[in-house]
Amino acid sequence: MNEFQTVYQAIGEEKIKELTRYFYEGVEKNEPLRSLYPKDLKPAEDRLFLFLLQVFGGPTTYSEERGHPRLRMRHLNWAIDEQMRNHWLNNMLTALDKIDVDQNVKELMMSYFVKVANHMINQ
Secondary structure: OOOOOOHHHHHHHHHHHHHHHHHHHHHHHOHHHHOOOOOOOHHHHHHHHHHHHHHOOOOOHHHHHHOOOOHHHHOOOOOOOHHHHHHHHHHHHHHHHHOOOOHHHHHHHHHHHHHHHHHHOOO
Protein backbone atom coordinates (compact mmCIF):
# COMPACT_ATOMS: atom_id res chain seq x y z
CA MET A 1 0.00 0.00 0.00
CA ASN A 2 1.57 3.30 -0.99
CA GLU A 3 1.11 6.53 0.92
CA PHE A 4 -1.67 7.78 -1.39
CA GLN A 5 -3.79 4.68 -1.28
CA THR A 6 -6.70 4.11 1.11
CA VAL A 7 -7.44 0.85 2.87
CA TYR A 8 -10.51 0.62 0.65
CA GLN A 9 -8.36 0.94 -2.49
CA ALA A 10 -5.87 -1.59 -1.13
CA ILE A 11 -8.34 -4.34 -0.16
CA GLY A 12 -11.62 -3.55 -1.92
CA GLU A 13 -15.25 -3.80 -0.99
CA GLU A 14 -15.40 -7.60 -0.91
CA LYS A 15 -12.72 -7.87 1.80
CA ILE A 16 -14.59 -5.34 3.92
CA LYS A 17 -17.80 -7.29 3.43
CA GLU A 18 -15.95 -10.48 4.39
CA LEU A 19 -14.54 -8.82 7.52
CA THR A 20 -18.02 -7.67 8.52
CA ARG A 21 -19.47 -11.14 7.98
CA TYR A 22 -16.75 -12.77 10.09
CA PHE A 23 -17.27 -10.15 12.80
CA TYR A 24 -21.00 -10.96 13.07
CA GLU A 25 -20.33 -14.70 12.97
CA GLY A 26 -18.22 -14.02 16.06
CA VAL A 27 -20.98 -11.93 17.66
CA GLU A 28 -23.31 -14.93 17.34
CA LYS A 29 -20.88 -17.00 19.44
CA ASN A 30 -20.00 -14.36 22.05
CA GLU A 31 -22.78 -14.16 24.65
CA PRO A 32 -21.82 -10.77 26.14
CA LEU A 33 -21.58 -9.18 22.68
CA ARG A 34 -24.68 -10.96 21.41
CA SER A 35 -26.71 -9.54 24.30
CA LEU A 36 -26.20 -6.02 22.92
CA TYR A 37 -27.96 -6.78 19.63
CA PRO A 38 -31.54 -7.45 18.60
CA LYS A 39 -32.49 -10.92 17.40
CA ASP A 40 -31.89 -10.03 13.75
CA LEU A 41 -28.23 -9.12 13.25
CA LYS A 42 -28.56 -8.33 9.54
CA PRO A 43 -29.40 -4.60 9.89
CA ALA A 44 -26.42 -4.10 12.24
CA GLU A 45 -24.17 -6.02 9.84
CA ASP A 46 -25.32 -3.86 6.94
CA ARG A 47 -24.67 -0.66 8.92
CA LEU A 48 -21.20 -1.79 10.00
CA PHE A 49 -20.34 -2.71 6.42
CA LEU A 50 -21.36 0.73 5.12
CA PHE A 51 -19.56 2.42 8.01
CA LEU A 52 -16.32 0.51 7.38
CA LEU A 53 -16.49 1.22 3.66
CA GLN A 54 -16.65 4.93 4.43
CA VAL A 55 -14.06 4.94 7.23
CA PHE A 56 -11.55 3.14 5.08
CA GLY A 57 -11.93 5.49 2.11
CA GLY A 58 -14.77 4.03 0.10
CA PRO A 59 -18.27 5.26 -0.73
CA THR A 60 -19.94 7.61 1.76
CA THR A 61 -23.27 5.79 1.68
CA TYR A 62 -23.27 5.46 5.47
CA SER A 63 -23.31 9.24 6.03
CA GLU A 64 -25.71 9.80 3.15
CA GLU A 65 -28.21 7.37 4.72
CA ARG A 66 -27.59 7.94 8.45
CA GLY A 67 -25.81 11.26 8.85
CA HIS A 68 -22.54 11.78 10.71
CA PRO A 69 -21.39 8.52 12.36
CA ARG A 70 -21.23 10.03 15.91
CA LEU A 71 -20.13 6.61 17.14
CA ARG A 72 -19.87 7.37 20.83
CA MET A 73 -23.26 9.08 20.93
CA ARG A 74 -24.95 6.28 18.99
CA HIS A 75 -23.64 3.73 21.49
CA LEU A 76 -24.45 5.54 24.76
CA ASN A 77 -27.53 3.32 25.30
CA TRP A 78 -25.23 0.38 26.00
CA ALA A 79 -22.90 -0.02 28.95
CA ILE A 80 -19.47 -0.39 27.42
CA ASP A 81 -16.82 -1.07 29.99
CA GLU A 82 -13.29 -2.31 29.48
CA GLN A 83 -14.47 -5.94 29.47
CA MET A 84 -17.09 -5.27 26.77
CA ARG A 85 -14.49 -3.32 24.80
CA ASN A 86 -12.25 -6.38 24.96
CA HIS A 87 -15.04 -8.65 23.71
CA TRP A 88 -15.69 -6.34 20.78
CA LEU A 89 -12.03 -5.75 19.94
CA ASN A 90 -11.01 -9.40 20.23
CA ASN A 91 -13.91 -10.36 17.98
CA MET A 92 -12.95 -7.72 15.40
CA LEU A 93 -9.28 -8.69 15.44
CA THR A 94 -10.21 -12.37 15.07
CA ALA A 95 -12.34 -11.44 12.06
CA LEU A 96 -9.47 -9.39 10.65
CA ASP A 97 -7.14 -12.38 10.97
CA LYS A 98 -9.53 -14.41 8.79
CA ILE A 99 -9.24 -12.14 5.76
CA ASP A 100 -6.25 -12.20 3.48
CA VAL A 101 -4.80 -8.68 3.41
CA ASP A 102 -1.32 -7.20 3.31
CA GLN A 103 0.27 -6.98 6.77
CA ASN A 104 0.76 -3.21 6.52
CA VAL A 105 -2.92 -2.75 5.72
CA LYS A 106 -3.88 -5.11 8.53
CA GLU A 107 -1.81 -3.08 10.99
CA LEU A 108 -3.49 0.17 9.89
CA MET A 109 -6.90 -1.43 10.38
CA MET A 110 -5.91 -2.86 13.76
CA SER A 111 -4.71 0.54 14.90
CA TYR A 112 -8.02 2.10 13.90
CA PHE A 113 -10.05 -0.59 15.69
CA VAL A 114 -8.03 -0.27 18.90
CA LYS A 115 -8.47 3.52 18.90
CA VAL A 116 -12.23 3.28 18.28
CA ALA A 117 -12.74 0.53 20.87
CA ASN A 118 -10.96 2.61 23.50
CA HIS A 119 -13.01 5.67 22.58
CA MET A 120 -16.30 3.77 23.01
CA ILE A 121 -15.79 2.96 26.71
CA ASN A 122 -18.52 4.81 28.62
CA GLN A 123 -18.50 3.07 32.01
